[in-house]
Amino acid sequence: MRNKQSQTVVVGLSGGVDSAVSAYLLVEQGYDVRGLFMDNWDAEAEGDEQGYCTAAEDFQDARRVAEELDIPIQRVSFAAEYRERVFSYFLEEYSAGRTPNPDVLCNTEIKFKAFLDYALRLGADWIATGHYCRVRRDEYGAHLLKGLDGNKDQTYFLHGIHPEALAKTLFPVGELEKERVREIAVEAGLHNHAKRDSTGICFIGERAFRQFLGNYLPARPGPILTPDGQEIGEHQGAMYYTIGQRQGLGIGGVPGYPDAPWYVADKNVRDNTLIAVQGHDHPLLQHVGLIAAQPHWLQAPTNFPFRCSAKTRYRQADQTCEVELLSEDRLAVRFDHRQRAVTPGQYVVFYQGEECLGGAVIDQAIRAENPSSIPRRETA
Known part of the structure; x- marks a missing residue:
C-alpha cells in the first residue's frame, strides 16, 4: 500500500462534529484530505424554506471546518439522485401503508454510491464519513463492524451498502466514544465542537413529520x-x-x-x-418472527438456516434468531423471544458478534398468536 501522504481521501463534511473530527484525524495521519459537502435536498424546488435555511447553515459550518483544517472543500448537488432513488421510494412506501427507513437507502444510494462515484472521478483513493462503525479488511474482503461506542453504533443504517463501497471507505471516529470525539474537536480548535447532533429524515432534517409528509400525501x-x-x-x-x-x-x-x-x-x-x-405490551403488538424481502449481504452466509442476532430497529438490543432462506429474494426469521411492534417497511439487520452481515426489508410481521404461519422452505 502506498504511504498515506500519497493517498487522497475525500471526506463527506456535513457541518457536524463527527465528520469534522474525521477530517481532522485523517489530516493528522498524513492523508491528502479534501472535503465535500453534499446538497441532496432541493429546498427551493420543493418550496421548503426550512430545509433551505438548514442546508445553508450546515454548509457554512462545513466551509469553516475546511478553513480551520486548511483543506479544500467542494459543494456538490445530488438532489436529482436523491429525489429519484430515495425520496420517491419513501413516498411510495408510505402510500402503500408501510413505514420506510430513508436513512438506509440514503446511505446505499447517495453517500456510498453517488458520493463515492464522484470522489473516485476526482482521483480519490478513499472516501470517509463520520459514521460510528469500523472496517476490518482481510483475504475475504471488507467486514463492517459495530462502532466502539455502542450508544452511537450506526451499522444498522449501513448494512445495505455495496461491499466494493465498503472496501473504499474509512470511518475515523468508529474507534472512539462520542465524548472523546467532542474532546478532540475542542483540542483541534474546531468551532462546531458543541454542535447538536442532527436528527430527522436523511438530508431533509427535523420537521413536524405529519405536516411535512402531508405536502406530498394529502x-x-x-x-x-x-x-x-x-x-x-x-x-x-x-x-x-x-x-x-x-x-x-x-x-x-x-x-x-x-x-x-x-x-x-x-x-x-x-x-x-x-x-x-x-x-x-398488548398481545397484538407481540411478534415471534417475520418475512423479509430483498436480502443484501455484506458477508453472505454459507449455509441456511443459520443462527445469528438481529435488529428490527436502530436502537434495539441484538435479538437471537434463526434465519431461513425461502427463495432467492425472501427470508423467514424466527426470534427466540417475542419482539414488540415489528414494522413492515423497516429493515431487519443481521449480526454475528460485532460484525454486520447484511439485512433485508421487513415484508410481514408474524404475531405471537400465530407462530405456525412462519413458512419454511419447501424441499424437493
Whole structure:
C-alpha cells in the first residue's frame, strides 16, 4: 500500500462534529484530505424554506471546518439522485401503508454510491464519513463492524451498502466514544465542537413529520377502531402512522376502557382505518418472527438456516434468531423471544458478534398468536 501522504481521501463534511473530527484525524495521519459537502435536498424546488435555511447553515459550518483544517472543500448537488432513488421510494412506501427507513437507502444510494462515484472521478483513493462503525479488511474482503461506542453504533443504517463501497471507505471516529470525539474537536480548535447532533429524515432534517409528509400525501381522515370494531377516534390518514405508535392518536376518554395510553396495532391503507389497543405490551403488538424481502449481504452466509442476532430497529438490543432462506429474494426469521411492534417497511439487520452481515426489508410481521404461519422452505 502506498504511504498515506500519497493517498487522497475525500471526506463527506456535513457541518457536524463527527465528520469534522474525521477530517481532522485523517489530516493528522498524513492523508491528502479534501472535503465535500453534499446538497441532496432541493429546498427551493420543493418550496421548503426550512430545509433551505438548514442546508445553508450546515454548509457554512462545513466551509469553516475546511478553513480551520486548511483543506479544500467542494459543494456538490445530488438532489436529482436523491429525489429519484430515495425520496420517491419513501413516498411510495408510505402510500402503500408501510413505514420506510430513508436513512438506509440514503446511505446505499447517495453517500456510498453517488458520493463515492464522484470522489473516485476526482482521483480519490478513499472516501470517509463520520459514521460510528469500523472496517476490518482481510483475504475475504471488507467486514463492517459495530462502532466502539455502542450508544452511537450506526451499522444498522449501513448494512445495505455495496461491499466494493465498503472496501473504499474509512470511518475515523468508529474507534472512539462520542465524548472523546467532542474532546478532540475542542483540542483541534474546531468551532462546531458543541454542535447538536442532527436528527430527522436523511438530508431533509427535523420537521413536524405529519405536516411535512402531508405536502406530498394529502390527509385522508378516517376511523380509529378497537380490535372488535368499536370506533374510538379519528386519524388524519392511515399512511401517516406506524405500528406501536403512541403519540398523535388524539384518543380521549373512551367509555368502558381505562384511562391508559393507546397504541397503533394495525393499519389498513386501502380501507383507511387504524386499529388501536391499550397496553404497551398488548398481545397484538407481540411478534415471534417475520418475512423479509430483498436480502443484501455484506458477508453472505454459507449455509441456511443459520443462527445469528438481529435488529428490527436502530436502537434495539441484538435479538437471537434463526434465519431461513425461502427463495432467492425472501427470508423467514424466527426470534427466540417475542419482539414488540415489528414494522413492515423497516429493515431487519443481521449480526454475528460485532460484525454486520447484511439485512433485508421487513415484508410481514408474524404475531405471537400465530407462530405456525412462519413458512419454511419447501424441499424437493
